[in-house]
Amino acid sequence: MGIAVRNLVKSYGALTVIHAISFGVADGEFVTLLGPSGCGKTTTLRCIAGLETPTGGSIAINGERVSDPATNLFVPPHERDLGMVFQSYAVWPHLTVAENVAFPLTVKGERDVAGGVNWALDIVGMGKLAKRRPSELSGGQQQRVALARAIAARPRLLLFDEPLSNLDARLRDRTRLEISRIQRELKVPALYVTHDQTEALSMSDRIIVMETGRIVQEGTPRDLYQQPVNRFVADFIGNANFLHVQRVGREWQLENGSPVEVDPATDRDDGRSKIALLRPEAIRLDDTSAQAIAGQNRLTGHVVSGMYLGPHVEYIVEVGTDHLRAYSRSALAPGSPAILSFDARDCRLVDDVAQPEARLQHAG
Amino acid sequence: MLSYALASSALLCLVLTLEQFGIPVLIGVPGHVTVLATQIYLLCRFPPTAYGLAAAIGLTLAAITGIAILLQRRLARGGRSVVTTGKAGKITPIPLGAWRWSVNLVCGFYIAVSLVLPGLILLYTSLIKFFTANPFDAAFTFRNYIYIWNSEETQRAIVNTVIVSGGGALVGVVLGIACSYFTVRLRPTGYRVLDALVMLPFGVPGIVLGLGLLWAYAYLPLPLYGTLTLIVLAYVTRFLPYATETSGARFVQLDRSLEEAAWTAGASRISGVWRILMPLSLPSLQSSYFLLFMAFFREISATILIFTASTSVLSVSIWSSFEQANWGLASALSILAMILMVAMMSLLLWVMPGARRR
Numbered sequence: 001m002g003i004a005v006r007n008l009v010k011s012y013g014a015l016t017v018i019h020a021i022s023f024g025v026a027d028g029e030f031v032t033l034l035g036p037s038g039c040g041k042t043t044t045l046r047c048i049a050g051l052e053t054p055t056g057g058s059i060a061i062n063g064e065r066v067s068d069p070a071t072n073l074f075v076p077p078h079e080r081d082l083g084m085v086f087q088s089y090a091v092w093p094h095l096t097v098a099e100n101v102a103f104p105l106t107v108k109g110e111r112d113v114a115g116g117v118n119w120a121l122d123i124v125g126m127g128k129l130a131k132r133r134p135s136e137l138s139g140g141q142q143q144r145v146a147l148a149r150a151i152a153a154r155p156r157l158l159l160f161d162e163p164l165s166n167l168d169a170r171l172r173d174r175t176r177l178e179i180s181r182i183q184r185e186l187k188v189p190a191l192y193v194t195h196d197q198t199e200a201l202s203m204s205d206r207i208i209v210m211e212t213g214r215i216v217q218e219g220t221p222r223d224l225y226q227q228p229v230n231r232f233v234a235d236f237i238g239n240a241n242f243l244h245v246q247r248v249g250r251e252w253q254l255e256n257g258s259p260v261e262v263d264p265a266t267d268r269d270d271g272r273s274k275i276a277l278l279r280p281e282a283i284r285l286d287d288t289s290a291q292a293i294a295g296q297n298r299l300t301g302h303v304v305s306g307m308y309l310g311p312h313v314e315y316i317v318e319v320g321t322d323h324l325r326a327y328s329r330s331a332l333a334p335g336s337p338a339i340l341s342f343d344a345r346d347c348r349l350v351d352d353v354a355q356p357e358a359r360l361q362h363a364g
Numbered sequence: 365m366l367s368y369a370l371a372s373s374a375l376l377c378l379v380l381t382l383e384q385f386g387i388p389v390l391i392g393v394p395g396h397v398t399v400l401a402t403q404i405y406l407l408c409r410f411p412p413t414a415y416g417l418a419a420a421i422g423l424t425l426a427a428i429t430g431i432a433i434l435l436q437r438r439l440a441r442g443g444r445s446v447v448t449t450g451k452a453g454k455i456t457p458i459p460l461g462a463w464r465w466s467v468n469l470v471c472g473f474y475i476a477v478s479l480v481l482p483g484l485i486l487l488y489t490s491l492i493k494f495f496t497a498n499p500f501d502a503a504f505t506f507r508n509y510i511y512i513w514n515s516e517e518t519q520r521a522i523v524n525t526v527i528v529s530g531g532g533a534l535v536g537v538v539l540g541i542a543c544s545y546f547t548v549r550l551r552p553t554g555y556r557v558l559d560a561l562v563m564l565p566f567g568v569p570g571i572v573l574g575l576g577l578l579w580a581y582a583y584l585p586l587p588l589y590g591t592l593t594l595i596v597l598a599y600v601t602r603f604l605p606y607a608t609e610t611s612g613a614r615f616v617q618l619d620r621s622l623e624e625a626a627w628t629a630g631a632s633r634i635s636g637v638w639r640i641l642m643p644l645s646l647p648s649l650q651s652s653y654f655l656l657f658m659a660f661f662r663e664i665s666a667t668i669l670i671f672t673a674s675t676s677v678l679s680v681s682i683w684s685s686f687e688q689a690n691w692g693l694a695s696a697l698s699i700l701a702m703i704l705m706v707a708m709m710s711l712l713l714w715v716m717p718g719a720r721r722r
Contacts, residue, residue, distance in 0.1 A: 049628055050628075076627070083629075084624075107635060
């Protein structure tokens with residue numbers, strides 16, 4: 001059940017913005033399409049909603065085909081039984097909050113419209129503002145109305161198109177939790193589009209990372225953070241340090257010759273150029289008095305700068321020719337030498353691909 | 365930047381002047397001053413009629429105004445693209461100081477000469493028995509108004525005018541919505557052709573349009589000649605750009621996602637237009653109805669060649685009595701038309717407060 005997308009292609013004339021991608025969303029699952037702007041994530045979502053007409057491939061919702069250009073099948077959006085939340089809220093300004101939420105119920109001919117409206121408004125905590133006009137609401141409240149409207153008719157699928165990007169930071173955190181809670185309560189499959197890795201990591205059961213109309217990697221937030229397939233994914237999700245390493249004999253070395261022990265599971269000789277990924281929180285940063293820890297990598301560098309953040313200090317440390325980000329609670333003066341220790345398993349070799357192949361035909 | 369605007373408004377004035385029919389026919393013809401627009405009318409209306417020549421003049425006139433309109437639109441676009449690159453600036457009034465009163469005086473004088481004075485004269489001529497050497501010696505009478513009260517023909521013209529303006533404007537607004545939805549939202553292949561087709565009549569003088577319609581429907585097997593439908597058709601064709609410009613400008617302002625939200629909520633395209641787009645565009649639609657109503661009410665150039673006894677409208681009645689040298693009746697009808705127009709305007713503004721915004 002849920003969504004099944006097979007070889008979806010979308011072209012505008014000669015320009016192809018989605019290159020035959022396939023993925024699914026299981027029943028009750030929260031899946032996020034994550035990627036930079038122009039990667040095709042929003043177009044994919046709009047194809048599923050029926051707001052764009054795909055060029056090729058098929059889309060099925062709950063096992064029922066809604067789009068298949070090969071057989072000229074295209075179910076219009078209003079027959080797809082879904083709820084969608086837009087980036088611009090798209091709350092109708094000429095209707096009250098209650099009338100906005102009632103809209104999907106009345107067009108579908110539901111009997112108990114008032115009951116449905118109350119249910120949906122209670123879920124988003126907007127019951128008291130039912131008679132207000134959207135112009136009298138804050139951005140966060142408007143987005144809650146949009147959310148209530150999307151769930152009011154109990155759709156079989158929820159779609160979110162960057163719903164938080166117009167909200168300020170604090171409101172974004174709260175609304176994020178709210179959306180997660182509601183989706184789990186309703187147990188309805190959801191597809192969520194964002195370019196914000198924090199949203200993706202915190203809300204999703206599964207994340208699909210896209211770039212230039214292709215899927216780069218998909219997996220749980222933990223998988224993507226801990227085992228990114230390439231430099232692009234590692235860089236896009238979380239903070240990442242990259243060490244330029246080269247194979248010398250049987251070991252890997254920095255450009256200054258220091259040997260680095262890497263995660264053996266990632267040490268594959270597949271002919272592709274590699275770079276070592278090291279997350280900042282995996283590094284232990286000390287002054288030169290620190291004792292060597294058995295079985296750990298130990299590199300020497302110089303502190304370039306430090307930024308006091310409260311819980312810890314964020315340092316930039318120069319190691320050979322690379323600049324690494326690392327956290328420490330001790331005070332280290334800029335220019336002073338420092339010791340970086342880290343576990344070999346935390347130092348993963350990834351494909352050195354910052355931008356996957358098709359970057360040149362950049363999608364709008 | 366200003367030169368764009370000046371050139372563009374100069375061209376617009378040129379077109380409007382070339383198209384002008386009502387004023388030259390009233391003032392020019394008796395003094396044997398004819399312009400192209402009135403020449404067409406004279407050639408068609410009075411023997412020896414020369415429809416071929418009239419058609420040739422019509423095409424020439426349409427070509428001149430058409431080219432001018434094309435140039436004007438290009439200039440206006442050029443000017444606009446310059447303006448939109450800048451930041452929206454605040455408008456600072458220029459203090460006129462001592463000049464203020466003289467400027468006010470000039471404006472007041474213009475209004476008096478162009479509006480108040482003719483109005484008073486109309487009222488005067490509609491009420492006198494006959495012209496006297498000293499205007500203040502005149503004897504007054506209500507006979508023109510009594511005549512109108514008793515004249516079935518005039519009453520039909522009034523009813524026709526209200527039907528054509530009220531109903532025709534509605535047709536125009538609906539057609540305008542349809543055209544704008546095509547050119548702004550749906551944008552099917554070749555939508556630019558539709559856009560251009562809608563704008564085309566803007567460059568065609570009303571008298572030329574009337575001539576074309578006269579020929580088309582006098583000879584085509586469509587039973588439209590001599591019906592009010594033909595008059596409405598002529599008016600809607602002529603003034604459709606008013607409607608499409610107003611509703612199109614509003615549709616452009618409304619984010620597409622408002623309608624898309626309606627579709628994903630289960631509303632069909634038509635339902636989305638009806639329940640979301642229409643209510644949100646209501647003020648613009650009202651003002652486009654208002655514009656069309658006013659334009660239809662006073663239009664004469666497109667009607668003068670295609671009206672028949674049963675489809676006469678008020679503007680034509682005024683012209684006919686003037687032509688028969690019955691100035692008193694013409695003035696009384698004009699006064700009546702003015703009162704009717706002001707009444708309708710107030711009524712429309714009361715019913716549709718949104719129309720006032722533009």
